[in-house]
Amino acid sequence: xxxxxxHRGKNSKEVSEYxxxxxxxxxxxxxxxEGGALTKTTPEGKPVYTEWYTKGTECDLTGSHRSTxxxxxxxxxxxxxxxxIKVEESATCGYVFSVMVPALCAHPFFExxxxxxxxxxxxxxxxxxxxxxxxxxxxx
Numbered sequence: 001x002x003x004x005x006x007h008r009g010k011n012s013k014e015v016s017e018y019x020x021x022x023x024x025x026x027x028x029x030x031x032x033x034e035g036g037a038l039t040k041t042t043p044e045g046k047p048v049y050t051e052w053y054t055k056g057t058e059c060d061l062t063g064s065h066r067s068t069x070x071x072x073x074x075x076x077x078x079x080x081x082x083x084x085i086k087v088e089e090s091a092t093c094g095y096v097f098s099v100m101v102p103a104l105c106a107h108p109f110f111e112x113x114x115x116x117x118x119x120x121x122x123x124x125x126x127x128x129x130x131x132x133x134x135x136x137x138x139x140x
Contacts, residue, residue: 003053003068003097020095021053021068028052038109047110048073059093068095074110075100 001023009015028051031037040047049072056066069090075083078100086098104110 001053003056003070003095018066019056020066021056024052024054027054042073046073049104056093061092064093066093066095068097070097070099072099072101072104074105074107075102078102078105 003020004017005020006017007015028037031050031052037050038047039050042048051070051072053068053070054065056068058064059066080102082102083100084097085100086096088096088098090096
């Protein structure tokens with residue numbers, strides 16, 4: 001398995017290709033053992049599953065090999081399809097791909113968090129101008 005990027009020319013023939021990394025069994029096993037593959041790292045605290053792809057095409061800017069972190073998530077709402085939602089170059093020739101995978105939602109790790117978050121009570125937060133707030137406080 002590998003991640004690749006390619007550019008097509010005007011005649012739709014492949015012009016250039018870069019391997020952004022090959023599945024790194026050693027790094028992924030290490031990540032699993034250290035408990036870092038399944039983590040809660042989205043801004044909402046939702047779980048993600050991470051895989052590393054390393055030793056891609058040499059980067060002409062740094063001389064090191066390209067690498068990619070692929071982050072799999074359970075979508076809040078789903079189209080039923082796997083979706084690549086974001087591609088970032090987090091460092092020169094280092095990439096992060098964010099992928100929504102509906103099938104993950106049935107995994108116990110993801111399911112537990114989804115059930116927990118849906119059972120939390122909702123609280124309304126009211127925003128009012130400072131002067132109105134001061135009048136309310138003064139009236140008490």
